[in-house]
Structures are given as structure tokens and as C-alpha cells.
Amino acid sequence: MNFLVVNPWIYDSAAYDFWLKPLGLLYNAEILKLLGHHVVFLDLLNRYDTDLLKFKSPKDKKYGTGKFYTEVVEKPAILKNIPREFKRYGIPLKVAKNKIEVIKNEQKIDAVFIGVTLTYWYYGGLKTIELLREYFPTQPFFLGGIYSTIYPQHADETFSKYDVIVLPGTGLNPLIQALQILDLSKSSLNSFDWFEETDLTYDFYDSVLPYVVLITSIGCVFNCSYCVTPKMWQFQFRTIPAIINNIKYILSKRPDIKDIAFFDDAFLLRKDIHELLKSLSFFKVRYHLPNGIHARMVTPEISSLLKTANFKTIKLGYESHDFKIQKNTGFKVTNTDLVNAVNNLKSAGFTNEEISAYILLNLPEQDKEDVIEAIDFCYELGIGINLNEFTPIPGTQEFDYLVSNKFIDKDIDPLLLNNTYLPYWSNFGLSEGEIREIKQYARLKYQH
Numbered sequence: 001m002n003f004l005v006v007n008p009w010i011y012d013s014a015a016y017d018f019w020l021k022p023l024g025l026l027y028n029a030e031i032l033k034l035l036g037h038h039v040v041f042l043d044l045l046n047r048y049d050t051d052l053l054k055f056k057s058p059k060d061k062k063y064g065t066g067k068f069y070t071e072v073v074e075k076p077a078i079l080k081n082i083p084r085e086f087k088r089y090g091i092p093l094k095v096a097k098n099k100i101e102v103i104k105n106e107q108k109i110d111a112v113f114i115g116v117t118l119t120y121w122y123y124g125g126l127k128t129i130e131l132l133r134e135y136f137p138t139q140p141f142f143l144g145g146i147y148s149t150i151y152p153q154h155a156d157e158t159f160s161k162y163d164v165i166v167l168p169g170t171g172l173n174p175l176i177q178a179l180q181i182l183d184l185s186k187s188s189l190n191s192f193d194w195f196e197e198t199d200l201t202y203d204f205y206d207s208v209l210p211y212v213v214l215i216t217s218i219g220c221v222f223n224c225s226y227c228v229t230p231k232m233w234q235f236q237f238r239t240i241p242a243i244i245n246n247i248k249y250i251l252s253k254r255p256d257i258k259d260i261a262f263f264d265d266a267f268l269l270r271k272d273i274h275e276l277l278k279s280l281s282f283f284k285v286r287y288h289l290p291n292g293i294h295a296r297m298v299t300p301e302i303s304s305l306l307k308t309a310n311f312k313t314i315k316l317g318y319e320s321h322d323f324k325i326q327k328n329t330g331f332k333v334t335n336t337d338l339v340n341a342v343n344n345l346k347s348a349g350f351t352n353e354e355i356s357a358y359i360l361l362n363l364p365e366q367d368k369e370d371v372i373e374a375i376d377f378c379y380e381l382g383i384g385i386n387l388n389e390f391t392p393i394p395g396t397q398e399f400d401y402l403v404s405n406k407f408i409d410k411d412i413d414p415l416l417l418n419n420t421y422l423p424y425w426s427n428f429g430l431s432e433g434e435i436r437e438i439k440q441y442a443r444l445k446y447q448h
């Protein structure tokens with residue numbers, strides 16, 4: 001069969017290509033290919049799309065990251081009182097229409113797959129499907145991803161007008177459901193260890209790729225009160241030979257790739273992490289860890305292996321300066337852990353610019369002082385910060401707390417839970433003014 005697999009636009013007020021690749025969709029596309037199907041992959045967020053380049057050249061910032069092309073669009077009614085511009089991020093509408101027209105004319109498409117990751121990005125999925133339906137009115141459409149898994153009922157109701165089949169679940173489950181509906185054989189998936197046996201080849205991209213994203217593990221052994229990862233996945237990791245062969249394949253096809261980002265939630269937690277880091281050092285690329293790594297695991301030996309392997313971006317999960325919050329949210333880190341990690345990294349030769357820490361902003365139990373203290377603490381340690389605004393996610397303790405205390409309704413539209421919009425309407429956490437002050441404080445502090 002011929003499948004069209006589509007990474008949808010983002011509709012939001014802020015988005016940035018911070019090594020963003022649709023890993024779930026890419027895995028599904030690779031598996032469909034392994035099953036003998038033909039896949040056309042359309043990534044509406046590809047900043048290097050060949051048709052987009054004729055229209056506008058992308059400006060890369062550091063290590064292949066950069067701004068998406070954007071167009072201001074009309075807000076959905078539910079956001080009409082939020083005083084922020086609403087934009088479509090990704091390939092312009094006109095270019096997207098041409099691309100879809102070409103796909104339609106060149107081959108018969110039998111089914112369409114779409115994936116939505118962040119829950120409040122479902123609107124981008126909806127607008128993408130609205131457009132695709134004009135070209136493929138009768139084909140089955142399938143929607144998978146984190147949003148469908150966390151909000152299956154909302155997804156069913158929202159997407160039913162475009163006759164979309166929602167596929168909740170992780171791993172192979174959504175694909176197996178789709179194959180069943182299409183009456184296609186799925187027997188070869190019975191004993192298929194998809195994570196171990198599937199390489200992300202990036203062969204679906206015919207454009208330049210400034211970087212690739214991989215994952216070496218899925219899930220996490222911690223259980224933080226605001227995080228949905230442990231609810232979705234059992235911690236598992238790929239073997240080192242599989243990871244190394246995957247990288248070898250990518251670099252043999254694309255020797256120009258200079259940057260590889262690992263999007264693991266718990267990159268350092270595997271037992272054989274020392275061997276993995278040693279093996280990674282054989283490739284002449286730069287590595288990045290955009291998700292927060294566990295500070296407690298950053299020993300002197302790990303730090304020096306990270307340095308030797310040529311890691312250039314180290315982000316530590318810190319979140320809060322307050323011991324009570326650290327303890328109540330899952331105890332993944334203490335202030336001492338952060339200090340030790342930073343000292344070890346610096347002793348191994350990492351610069352101040354290469355190390356930063358995530359600080360959570362606007363947790364229900366957090367006050368402004370906690371965030372300021374966390375900023376000051378990181379500043380004194382001589383590392384950068386990433387302020388990460390809290391989003392309530394169903395299935396987490398924080399979400400349950402907000403529902404049971406009637407701060408939010410359990411059936412709230414996920415668009416309202418976008419961390420950018422929360423402070424404009426919610427009566428928990430920090431106000432929009434306080435958040436602005438904190439960001440201004442951090443900006444001024446780090447200017448010096």
C-alpha cells in the first residue's frame with residue numbers, strides 16, 4: 001500500500017526548531033517500509049524543505065537549530081481573549097498546497113498517517129488534516145502520537161468531523177490497530193522488537209538536514225509529579241551495536257551531518273552508559289542533550305566521557321531551588337547534586353556556555369522567590385538557564401491536584417493548557433505579570 005505520513009504544522013504563539021524531529025512518525029514510517037509498504041513522508045516543519053528554500057532560506061543558529069517560517073493566523077474562538085499573536089509554524093500554506101498536489105498527482109495514496117506530539121498542538125494537526133482532506137477525501141486517516149494517547153476522547157470528538165481514526169497508545173500498538181483496520185497483515189510484527197530493530201535512517205528526507213535526532217532509550221525510572229513519561233513508557237534502551245550501526249548508516253548516507261541530538265528522557269540511566277559514550281566518541285560529530293539529564297548521574301568519569309565523545313550541549317534537569325518542592329515532585333535532584341554535576345563537568349573541560357539547567361516556572365506550589373533563587377543559584381554556579389513553563393498533563397499528579405482542587409476541569413480544552421496561555425486565565429500559580437518580571441530578571445542578570 002501507499003501511505004502518506006505527515007508531520008503537521010504547529011499552531012502556537014511560540015515555537016522554535018530546537019532539534020525538533022517527528023520521531024514517532026519516523027519510526028512508524030520506517031516500520032511500514034520494513035513491512036514492504038511504500039511511504040511518502042511530508043514534514044511540514046522541515047526548515048530545509050526544498051520547495052521552502054525556493055521561497056525563503058532558513059537561518060540556522062547554533063548547531064543546526066533555528067527559527068521556523070511563520071505566518072500569523074486567526075485564533076480559535078477559545079483563545080480570543082489571550083493577548084498573544086497566534087501563528088502557523090512551518091512550511092507556508094501556498095507551498096504546502098503545491099507539495100500535496102504533487103504527491104496526489106504522482107501516486108495513488110491509500111491511507112494517511114498524522115502524529116501530534118504536545119497535547120496543545122492538536123490544533124495544528126486539525127488544520128493540517130482539514131487541508132489534506134481536500135486532496136484525499138475518501139482515504140482512511142489515522143491520528144496517533146502523545147495527544148491521541150493522553151486525550152483519546154477529546155481527539156475522537158475533535159477530529160470526527162474529518163472522519164479521522166484516532167489511535168491511542170505507544171510503541172507498535174497504534175500501527176497494529178491501523179493495519180488491522182486496513183485488513184493488512186501484521187503477523188511479522190508479532191515478535192518484532194521495534195525499538196531495537198528499527199533504524200531511523202532519515203532516508204525519507206530528500207532535503208539538506210542540518211542535524212539528526214535519535215533516541216537511545218525510552219521512558220524513565222523516576223516518577224516526577226508533573227511528567228507523563230513514566231505513565232507512557234517502561235524504561236527500555238537500545239543495545240549499543242544497534243545505536244552505533246544506526247549512526248554509521250546515517251553518516252554513510254549523509255557525511256555532512258555535524259550534529260546529533262539525543263532526545264532521551266533518561267539518557268544517563270542505562271547501566272552500560274560508559275560503554276555507549278566510549279563508542280560514540282568514534283564519530284566526528286557534535287552531540288547534544290536537549291532534554292534535561294539527571295545531575296546525580298554526572299560523575300567525574302561520565303563527565304570526562306561526555307567531553308571525549310564531543311558533547312556540546314548539556315542540559316541538566318534542576319527545576320526548583322526549594323528542597324520541599326524537589327522532594328515532593330519526585331526527588332530526582334537536589335542542590336548538592338547540581339553543584340557536583342557542574343563541578344564535574346567543568347573539571348572535565350566543559351565551558352559555562354555548554355552547560356545549562358532547566359528551571360520549572362509556574363508549578364502550582366511554586367512562588368516567584370523559588371524561581372528567582374533557582375536563577376541566582378545557576379548564575380552563581382556559572383551555567384546558563386532554560387526557563388520551562390509548566391503545563392498540566394492528564395495522568396500526572398499535578399493535573400489531578402488541579403482538577404481535585406477545582407482549578408481546572410478534567411475535560412478542559414488542551415489549547416488552554418498551553419504554558420504560554422495559562423498565566424492569562426488561570427487562578428493558580430504565577431500571574432502573567434510575575435512571569436514577565438522573572439523573565440526580565442533572568443535576562444538582565446545574564447546580560448552581565
Ligand code: SF4
Binds near residue numbers: 221
Ligand atoms: S526525571 Fe525527567 S523524564 Fe523522568 S519522570 Fe522526572 S521529569 Fe520525567
